[in-house]
Amino acid sequence: MDIKVIEKIKKLLALSESSNENEAQLSLLKAQELLVKHKLSLKEVKEFKVYNSEIKEKRSNVSFTKAKWKARLGRLIAENFGCYMYYKTHRTQTITFFGREEDIIICTIVLEYAIDSINSKVRRLRYQYSKDGYSTRGVENDYALGFISGLAEKFEEQKRKNQEWGLILVKDKEVTEAHENIKFKGSINTSTKFQGHDGAYYEGQDDGKQFSISDKIAEEQTEEQLGLA
Template sequence: MNEQIKKKIKKLLALSKSPNENEAMAALEKARKLMEENGLSDLDCDIYTEETKCLKSRPLWQQIIGSGVAWINGTVVRIISDDGSPVVRFHGSETDVFISKEMYQYLVKTVDRMAKQNIRKNAKKPYRDSYKEGMATSLYVRMLEAGALYSWANRRESQLAVIDKYVVELYKEGYETVDHTSATKKRNNAAFYRGANDGESVNLNRQTTGGKHEYLRIKAAVSL
């Protein structure tokens, strides 16, 4: 594929965000026409990255949430430690990675908050971690079920294949999945299933209002 064409499309997509409505519409129309003529999609021309912090210990429960959030939104996730401080990075279209980051932060904070509320303060770390893993696993399963109902679900695999190819080149590695079903030696089953049960009550859709947040909320709603 001619890289010059991709560069031209990228420039047009950048212009499509212009505050001048006429200029933006004209640029978007030209970009769409070029993509159609050359068999390209948004992802072929521009893949974005959003990142957020992760605990240094890279807890399994955060990895499980990141995996579910990435899948439901059609993005690819990586936990990277470039400078010793782990960050969670989502790769995909601009809108999808924005939604992934927002959803990930919301769910991580929710699990953390509920663990503090529902577990006694003197509980040992394995018990607390097992509770969070249970909640995360419950949320993961619910995201898989909800994501299968999206109107664009039949295009998810092809979309992920494009992003995955980009990520493999970016990090020079293969795609790794999180084994969220494997039991750990320190897992407390009672705490895990208690967390899984509490995870059923968490609203997957964070309520956002105004500007881009409102647009994303509406976009998510019409995707069902």
């Protein structure tokens, strides 16, 4: 069994997360093509993950001090892509994923792309708010909270529409047991409250529902850039 082929199929399945049927089709069809070509089943792909893929932790490039919404976003992504999330602390909190190696790759791709999307939109909102004479204090926080809420809805919709896909991404027993054996020191307060920008929140919520990693695939145009080849 070719490990690289299995990993590519798993990534394609994970990246076909768009609730838009047309957007999801490209990744799903590619995964299906590889399954047929190599005479594999989805069950074999799932079982391969349990026995052959290394369980590890990996720090992302995402750190925060005041932007605590990043913690909520990271945890949501980890929960929906088969991983756990915690922090490495040294002046700032660095989001760290724990799970199967290929699932960590997906979590990292989705987290970094989501944050890029949030930051890009927040820059435009701040410009518009300033231009109109409104305070921008708390705009980033409220837009991000709305985005996370919309993304959570999107994930739940995906699970309802594609139960088999959800099974592939669930945490397996070995990952759960390995995580339970980690000894953590203390805890970090990552709670953050709505600051009152209704417009930013609801705009974020709409964008979260529409968020798709497929956009990144189309933008970069090559599988190599996502580590799929």
